[in-house]
Amino acid sequence: MKRYLVLADGTVYPGTGFGATTGTVGELVFNTGMSGYQESITDQSYNGEILMFTYPLIGNYGINRDDHESIKPSCKGVVVHELARRASNWRSEMSLDDYLRLNDIPGIADIDTRAVTKHIREKGAMKATIVDELTHETVPQLKATVLNSAVVAESSTNNAYPNPATGPNVVVVDFGLKHSILRELAKRHCNLTVLPYNTTAGEILELNPDGVMLTNGPGDPKDVPGAQAMIREVEKQVPLFGICLGHQLFCLANGADTFKMKFGHRGFNHPVREIATGRIDFTSQNHGYAVDRDSLAKTDLMITHEEINDGTVEGVRHRNYPAFSVQYHPDAAPGPHDADHIFDEFIDLMAAHQAARKGSNFNA
The missing domain is CATH 3.50.30.20 (Carbamoyl-phosphate synthase small subunit, N-terminal domain)
Structure with missing residues (x-):
């Protein structure tokens, strides 16, 4: 034919x-x-x-x-x-x-x-x-x-649903999630509640989460403006971790800018350097937009990872709050699993935050 x-x-x-x-x-x-x-x-x-x-x-x-x-x-x-x-x-x-x-x-x-x-x-x-x-x-x-342009609304769940476990209580905000993200969190015994993309900060915090995950998703991050207010409120309260579109939304919420790439990154062999250690992970990527490096200078975000080939911003961390994000897919699926340790860093961040809160309450 x-x-x-x-x-x-x-x-x-x-x-x-x-x-x-x-x-x-x-x-x-x-x-x-x-x-x-x-x-x-x-x-x-x-x-x-x-x-x-x-x-x-x-x-x-x-x-x-x-x-x-x-x-x-x-x-x-x-x-x-x-x-x-x-x-x-x-x-x-x-x-x-x-x-x-x-x-x-x-x-x-x-x-x-x-x-x-x-x-x-x-x-x-x-x-x-x-x-x-x-x-x-x-x-x-x-x-x-x-x-x-309403592709996130099409891709997100319409209704909240749980994936029960006995570990940290994690709210997953679904902008078009990959099942492999849920699998990686489930491996670490996280008690998951998946919520729609337009969930408010108040609705999230009512669930008393130990951490919040912002997932990947399609399209232009600037087409999801409502998420920025939610992120700005949540990051002050609990640890937050963003992947791909979640990374871009996290950066926008904190005053950075994004831009449309000429042809994007879509493949499984993108080398990413962790700036602090020099560690290089080969990563799975799928994005047509990226965070403007220069725009980060006016924010409270610091660059933690960069793409070796073109210098694209691949990870950031908030200087004042327990919040960070990566542009690539540490869950892989498909692709190399070099970067799945990022999920362990999220687990450690939640544990440290809980310990700090308990110590603060004890001292009080």
């Missing part, structure tokens, strides 16, 4: 269709990971985006029940060079083609994804569409399409 990938600048790439037969529009982005396509497709941070994989063969181990990062994927399309004709893995339950059909997501194969990646690197991420027919209206209609 003939299908076309059309970019907003008029560039057309013919290919072969798979997945759902519906047309789609989204921002075209590329992922450089060599594996983990299931986790990436189900990552809510790709909500509203057409996801292109640079690795040449995708779908070779199928789709299984264990590796989902959300219940239902929300990316707008999938672009690959070669779609595996047959999945071969003992955990496989269906093919990638069948999975995309089931979730109404169109795909296109037989694309020179390396050439498209070079084009995006030069021109920047841009809108694109996947269509079965080309007309003289395809590009003008694509240019006129306004992409949805």
